[in-house]
Amino acid sequence: MKIGVFVCHCGTNIAATVDVEKAAKAALNLAKVKFSTTYKYMCSSPGQALIKDAIKEKGLDRIVVCACSPSLHEKTFRECLKESGINPYLLEIANIREHCSWVHRDRETATRKAIEIMKLAVTKVTHNRPLEKTHMPIEKRVLVIGGGISGIQSAIDISFAKFPVVIVEREASIGGRMARFDKTFPTLDCAACILTPKMVTVAQNKYVTLHTYAEIEEVTGHVGDFKVKIRKKARFVDTSKCTGCGACWNKCPAKVASEFDLGLCKRTAIYTPFPQAVPNIPVIDRENCLYLKSKKCGLCQKVCPFGAINYQMQDEIIEEKFGAIIVATGFTQFDHSVYGEYGYGKYRDVITGLHFERMANSSGPTGGKIIRPSDGKVARDVVFIQCVGSRDEQKGVSYCSRLCCMYTAKHALLLKEHNPDSQAYVFYIDIRAAGKNYEEFVKKVQNEYGAVYLRGRVSRIFEKGGKLIVRGADTLSGAQIEIKADLVVLAVGLIAQNDAAKLAQMLHIPYDQNNLFTEAHPKLAPVETITSGVFLTGACQSPKDIPDTVATASAASVKALGLLVQDQLEKEPLVARVDKNLCSGCQACIKACSFNAIETKEVEDRALKRKRTVAEVIEGVCSGCGNCTAVCRMSAIDLEGFSNRQIMEEIEVL
Amino acid sequence: MTGDRSEWEPKIVGFLCNWCSYAGADLAGQSRLEYPPNVKIIRVPCSGRVNPLFVLKCLSSGVDGVLISGCHTGDCHYSEGNFHARRRFTILRKLFEYLGIDPKRFQMAWVSASEADKWAKLVKGLVEEIRQAGPNKLGHR
Amino acid sequence: MKYAYYPGCSLHSTAKEYDLSTREVAKALGIELIEIPDWICCGATPAHITMHLLSLALPVKNIIKARAMGSYEIVTCCAACFSRLKTANYFMRTDDEHRQKVEQIVGEPYKGEVKVRHFLDVLVNDFGLKNLKGNLVKELKGLKVACYYGCLLTRPPEITELDDLEDPHLIDDLMRTIGVEPVQWPYKTECCGASFSLTKTDIVLKLSCDILQMAYDEGAQAIVVACPLCQSNLDLRQSTINKKYKKDFNLPIFYFTQLIGLALGIDGKKLGLDKHIVPPAALLGEKDKLAKI
Amino acid sequence: MKWFISHETIRSPFLKTLEKDCGEKISHCYQCGKCSAGCPISYQMDYLPNQIIRMVQLGMEEQVLSSKTIWLCASCLTCTSRCPRQINVAEIMDYLRRRAYTKHMTPPGEIEVPLFNKIFLRNIELHGRLFELGLIGMFNLLSGKFFKDVALAPRMFLKRKIGLFPHKINNSKEVKEIFKKSGKLGRARRDKLWQPKLLFLNLSRKLIERIERLK
Numbered sequence A: 001m002k003i004g005v006f007v008c009h010c011g012t013n014i015a016a017t018v019d020v021e022k023a024a025k026a027a028l029n030l031a032k033v034k035f036s037t038t039y040k041y042m043c044s045s046p047g048q049a050l051i052k053d054a055i056k057e058k059g060l061d062r063i064v065v066c067a068c069s070p071s072l073h074e075k076t077f078r079e080c081l082k083e084s085g086i087n088p089y090l091l092e093i094a095n096i097r098e099h100c101s102w103v104h105r106d107r108e109t110a111t112r113k114a115i116e117i118m119k120l121a122v123t124k125v126t127h128n129r130p131l132e133k134t135h136m137p138i139e140k141r142v143l144v145i146g147g148g149i150s151g152i153q154s155a156i157d158i159s160f161a162k163f164p165v166v167i168v169e170r171e172a173s174i175g176g177r178m179a180r181f182d183k184t185f186p187t188l189d190c191a192a193c194i195l196t197p198k199m200v201t202v203a204q205n206k207y208v209t210l211h212t213y214a215e216i217e218e219v220t221g222h223v224g225d226f227k228v229k230i231r232k233k234a235r236f237v238d239t240s241k242c243t244g245c246g247a248c249w250n251k252c253p254a255k256v257a258s259e260f261d262l263g264l265c266k267r268t269a270i271y272t273p274f275p276q277a278v279p280n281i282p283v284i285d286r287e288n289c290l291y292l293k294s295k296k297c298g299l300c301q302k303v304c305p306f307g308a309i310n311y312q313m314q315d316e317i318i319e320e321k322f323g324a325i326i327v328a329t330g331f332t333q334f335d336h337s338v339y340g341e342y343g344y345g346k347y348r349d350v351i352t353g354l355h356f357e358r359m360a361n362s363s364g365p366t367g368g369k370i371i372r373p374s375d376g377k378v379a380r381d382v383v384f385i386q387c388v389g390s391r392d393e394q395k396g397v398s399y400c401s402r403l404c405c406m407y408t409a410k411h412a413l414l415l416k417e418h419n420p421d422s423q424a425y426v427f428y429i430d431i432r433a434a435g436k437n438y439e440e441f442v443k444k445v446q447n448e449y450g451a452v453y454l455r456g457r458v459s460r461i462f463e464k465g466g467k468l469i470v471r472g473a474d475t476l477s478g479a480q481i482e483i484k485a486d487l488v489v490l491a492v493g494l495i496a497q498n499d500a501a502k503l504a505q506m507l508h509i510p511y512d513q514n515n516l517f518t519e520a521h522p523k524l525a526p527v528e529t530i531t532s533g534v535f536l537t538g539a540c541q542s543p544k545d546i547p548d549t550v551a552t553a554s555a556a557s558v559k560a561l562g563l564l565v566q567d568q569l570e571k572e573p574l575v576a577r578v579d580k581n582l583c584s585g586c587q588a589c590i591k592a593c594s595f596n597a598i599e600t601k602e603v604e605d606r607a608l609k610r611k612r613t614v615a616e617v618i619e620g621v622c623s624g625c626g627n628c629t630a631v632c633r634m635s636a637i638d639l640e641g642f643s644n645r646q647i648m649e650e651i652e653v654l
Numbered sequence B: 001m002t003g004d005r006s007e008w009e010p011k012i013v014g015f016l017c018n019w020c021s022y023a024g025a026d027l028a029g030q031s032r033l034e035y036p037p038n039v040k041i042i043r044v045p046c047s048g049r050v051n052p053l054f055v056l057k058c059l060s061s062g063v064d065g066v067l068i069s070g071c072h073t074g075d076c077h078y079s080e081g082n083f084h085a086r087r088r089f090t091i092l093r094k095l096f097e098y099l100g101i102d103p104k105r106f107q108m109a110w111v112s113a114s115e116a117d118k119w120a121k122l123v124k125g126l127v128e129e130i131r132q133a134g135p136n137k138l139g140h141r
Numbered sequence C: 001m002k003y004a005y006y007p008g009c010s011l012h013s014t015a016k017e018y019d020l021s022t023r024e025v026a027k028a029l030g031i032e033l034i035e036i037p038d039w040i041c042c043g044a045t046p047a048h049i050t051m052h053l054l055s056l057a058l059p060v061k062n063i064i065k066a067r068a069m070g071s072y073e074i075v076t077c078c079a080a081c082f083s084r085l086k087t088a089n090y091f092m093r094t095d096d097e098h099r100q101k102v103e104q105i106v107g108e109p110y111k112g113e114v115k116v117r118h119f120l121d122v123l124v125n126d127f128g129l130k131n132l133k134g135n136l137v138k139e140l141k142g143l144k145v146a147c148y149y150g151c152l153l154t155r156p157p158e159i160t161e162l163d164d165l166e167d168p169h170l171i172d173d174l175m176r177t178i179g180v181e182p183v184q185w186p187y188k189t190e191c192c193g194a195s196f197s198l199t200k201t202d203i204v205l206k207l208s209c210d211i212l213q214m215a216y217d218e219g220a221q222a223i224v225v226a227c228p229l230c231q232s233n234l235d236l237r238q239s240t241i242n243k244k245y246k247k248d249f250n251l252p253i254f255y256f257t258q259l260i261g262l263a264l265g266i267d268g269k270k271l272g273l274d275k276h277i278v279p280p281a282a283l284l285g286e287k288d289k290l291a292k293i
Numbered sequence D: 001m002k003w004f005i006s007h008e009t010i011r012s013p014f015l016k017t018l019e020k021d022c023g024e025k026i027s028h029c030y031q032c033g034k035c036s037a038g039c040p041i042s043y044q045m046d047y048l049p050n051q052i053i054r055m056v057q058l059g060m061e062e063q064v065l066s067s068k069t070i071w072l073c074a075s076c077l078t079c080t081s082r083c084p085r086q087i088n089v090a091e092i093m094d095y096l097r098r099r100a101y102t103k104h105m106t107p108p109g110e111i112e113v114p115l116f117n118k119i120f121l122r123n124i125e126l127h128g129r130l131f132e133l134g135l136i137g138m139f140n141l142l143s144g145k146f147f148k149d150v151a152l153a154p155r156m157f158l159k160r161k162i163g164l165f166p167h168k169i170n171n172s173k174e175v176k177e178i179f180k181k182s183g184k185l186g187r188a189r190r191d192k193l194w195q196p197k198l199l200f201l202n203l204s205r206k207l208i209e210r211i212e213r214l215k
Helices: A020-027 A045-058 A070-083 A097-101 A107-126 A149-160 A191-204 A247-251 A290-294 A299-303 A353-360 A404-418 A438-447 A500-507 A546-564 A588-592 A627-631 A644-653 B021-030 B052-060 B081-099 B116-133 C016-029 C044-050 C052-068 C079-094 C096-106 C119-135 C170-177 C201-217 C228-236 C238-245 C256-263 C281-286 D013-022 D034-038 D049-057 D061-065 D078-082 D089-102 D112-127 D132-143 D150-158 D172-181 D186-190 D196-214
Strands: A003-008 A033-039 A062-067 A091-095 A134-137 A142-145 A165-168 A208-211 A214-222 A225-232 A255-257 A266-268 A316-322 A324-327 A331-333 A350-352 A381-388 A423-428 A452-455 A458-464 A467-474 A479-485 A487-492 A494-496 A534-536 A568-571 A576-578 A598-605 A610-617 A637-639 B012-017 B039-044 B065-070 B106-110 C002-006 C032-035 C073-076 C116-118 C144-148 C222-225 C253-255
Touching: A003 A020, A003 A045, A003 A107, A020 A033, A020 A107, A033 A045, A045 A062, A045 A070, A062 A070, A062 A107, A070 A091, A070 B021, A091 A097, A091 A107, A097 A107, A097 B021, A107 A644, A107 B039, A142 A149, A142 A316, A149 A165, A149 A191, A149 A208, A149 A546, A165 A214, A191 A208, A214 A500, A225 A324, A247 A299, A324 A500, A324 A546, A350 A353, A353 A404, A353 A487, A381 A404, A381 A467, A381 A479, A404 A423, A404 A438, A404 A487, A452 A467, A458 D034, A467 A487, A467 D034, A479 D034, A534 A546, A576 A610, A588 A598, A588 A627, A627 A637, A627 B081, A644 B039, A644 B052, B012 B021, B012 B116, B021 B039, B021 B065, B021 B116, B039 B116, B052 B065, B052 B081, B065 B081, B065 B116, B081 B106, C002 C052, C016 C032, C016 C119, C016 C253, C016 C256, C044 C052, C044 C079, C044 D089, C044 D112, C052 C073, C052 C079, C052 C096, C052 D089, C052 D172, C073 C079, C073 C119, C079 C096, C079 C116, C079 C228, C096 D172, C116 C119, C119 C170, C119 C256, C144 C170, C144 C201, C170 C256, C201 C222, C201 C228, C201 C238, C222 C228, C222 C256, C228 C238, C228 C253, C253 C256, D013 D049, D013 D089, D034 D049, D034 D078, D049 D061, D049 D089, D061 D089, D078 D089, D089 D112, D112 D132, D112 D172
Parallel strands: A003 A033, A003 A062, A062 A091, A142 A165, A142 A324, A165 A208, A324 A534, A350 A487, A381 A423, A381 A487, A423 A452, B012 B039, B012 B065, B065 B106, C002 C032, C002 C073, C073 C116, C144 C222, C222 C253
Antiparallel strands: A134 A568, A214 A225, A225 A316, A255 A266, A331 A494, A458 A467, A467 A479, A576 A637, A598 A610
């Protein structure tokens, strides 16, 4: 056995704190290490060439690379080994950057620790075995969770490549948040004008199946073979019969606050969320339907000319298989009722940006009039407050929600267009207008639309004499500011959906402290997750505006397609294996396995001269977690790449 | 390893699951958070991979402290590996208490991929605790 | 129900009627208040502005005296004392460095374990509104008041742990229970400038004037307070405010205990209603709530 | 105002001791101005609270300690309870005042508050509990506002809201002990309460007022 050790400088990232030459020298003292060297960037092509040359010239058969985290370049170096004709699994990475040079300052300490980390890797590589990747078939369908603009865009992109897509949307219609917007910044395109065609396209597309009013119930399996249970909530309307004529909702007597219009107007118990809904088929809200609550009424059934109403309908659970999943679940608004100083959400004339969008929308609850919800009077002096819930560790989230600056500027502009006599006052901390034509847009709002920008947060809002008294500050002039306003619009931040963590756990993808889904790499893998086959798009990962959302939607689609176009899926061979001679057939491993990857098998025992039951791992199903190995009394089951012997010896050399 | 306290530095082995805690420690590096060098990390796919024998082996080889760190409850990449680990090692801890081994020497933690800060704090705290517990006398070295 | 009672300096002088009415109400409701023997001043604002350690040591000394009485919780009525005692407790609980220094000064170990309560809290949460209602002799119908909490009862919430930070309601709840109608007004927790009463009287006049104006505008006939400093600024200085800002306020400033006392049928004089600078008799008489005081 | 920034000013010990002594991380402040927006007294201040914090961030010790603002803070804690970065602004104001004391940097127009505080504490130190008449009398005497609030006094006496004599308690020794042990507490006692500058200032202010009125 000839082990080669390659120590990377990583520019100065490693070399500044770790004496790489000393480490390389120390490697030669280790058993079976025949060669060691250093290089500035081991992952670069000359660096890889260095490894390849050394393998050829020195006859090395196992390699240890001391560099960055294996999550970054393990694949790179495995490829490098393969190209030099060595089995790619005869490689170990010693993480001397993230776990050493970047977290220690003292050169001597860091060098000593780097050598120890290297020692562990050398010990481990000694017991690596050559392994071959296994191959699995791929289910050539994509699941898109969420039917907002990001889900719609993803589905359209995938359908271009002629792969089937299923969209699961929990609301009665696709369209998501964007369907509620009036106009979009900075071009002032009408949101409906650019979204509705896409909604129709997706509905008519023969590769796309829509499951609206449906939710994900359970996800099992893995990349190439996800098994997903979808709950299709009872609509109480037969989608095959309904034509969306509207007879039912015109007659329905039960009226409740409309969620789509954020309570600014009423809807009926049988309803479509908005006139352009896709599919244009209503649902019955079982909470508020008089018939479903108390068997009184039944009017909609009587008036339906097609007999589409069915009060007996039950939730239905369907199970489907997918090769890849795109998560496009979007965001929700920060709830400003935690701000006592802004009235705990009790003042009717203190509204959110989304309320403003609905009011500005000509097909919205006020028919495009911007008024005070309390008394219906036209709003003249309107105060906009940015960063409500965002950049606020005390009451909200610490991050910047990224689009509030822009949508507030847009609102200030729309206000002036709708109410020419009005005046907008915008309280801001910083204006973040980084985007194409964004800064110009904000400047336009300030210069041409006369919005007054005041740099400071608002400390208090209260009602007096039918007006809202807003107390803020303008830190630029050093003055306390008081404004008597008709309407206050809070630019509330974007936060994760309430049940985001639950979905993440179902999909086995990580999420951060704010319940936003975590990408595989913040720069180089922004739409992937560490769970292969699951991709992210839109604001479920971090706040995004429409252009960014659409861009990530297309990116996620490409990633999913990249998977689907392959004939077979390569699978890491780091799976569990049973030594049949040692296995006593206790089946403890079968109970420990969460993936049903272990079966029993009869083998002929030559010593006992009879058949006996042993465990056997189904390679294609095993995910390599190693949970089975920890319960095996005989140590008969072991994990490739992380074997008992390897770990024991690693402990030994410490 | 000598018993001389002035020279003695705690030696700690950390078994980190690949998906959460190892990534969390990576992030600590990316964020340049400084922490003591005493913890040597052994990467495992899942905290459920850690065999109680490994812990015993550590303590008998003179390691002063053992840390097992995995994903938070419900966040396991393999669904429930961390549950198994937690159950397994709660029992092991009981056994250690019974045997009179300072339970401080064997700790479990849950660090997610985004909790770099928590990882750095954890290491600092752990090293301090083990330092107070003193050298592991069980070790044959 | 037994509590160690810490009146504080103000309740022994400028706010005598607060002390009188508190004791009367407690007596009538069977709440036993045992005055902490030889209590000393809590140091108030001058102490924490001038010397931090002193501002912790003085309250802690008092708490230790209360602890020596047995296992009682401390009750205080003065918002400033309440704030200082609570703050000192918070430091003793959470800050080892300060705790050790203070322990050295007062000569006894103390870890912040004695509970400090405001009399409001005791009435609403220990005694209970329902129980109070059952004890009423009459209801003070027809009276509209603005309940004014000031700065120190609710801020900072993690220390005072008393009431809602921005929209407190304990006094409002009590008033409703005795039949008084609290107006909804936005200045419940505005500052009256208390600590500047003597030094920067102009500021106090301006802030107090704003508060009186807001209460008046929202239709209050009187203001109900739980802080002796607020009361003295609003009551004592009301005539000066009228003169300076050309106003015509005539708003009596009651302690919540006084109105509760009236509802419990206690004689107005016993509640110190005669000690007010802005006389309440007219208002109370006109409303025919009780015999003339 | 012009302020030269250099390595020394940015790393001035002022900022460090402040952060250590009051346990607040000043660099956390991102200058949103919410403290200034809610401050009831900011209309009187020479610098808004957020500007004071900014000046602390830049190490402008002298300017901060000689500002009027720190003496105008009423400790109402509105800023602290609403700060989105959870900075205890009121505590920082307290700290700055304490530091201004020890450095003798009170601005000439703002001597009343420190004088009052000293008299107040001296009063407690002597009597254990506050003796209001003594406090008011002493303050008026030493600040030169001899007849301030005199009109209110008769009513206060009549209503027995102010006593003519201090309370008698049996623990004056123990109070003195606390004052003595609280570190630099002795300073309050030893510091001269007699402030001719202030006396002169207030008397002349009175005089000018009277002349103005005569006009």
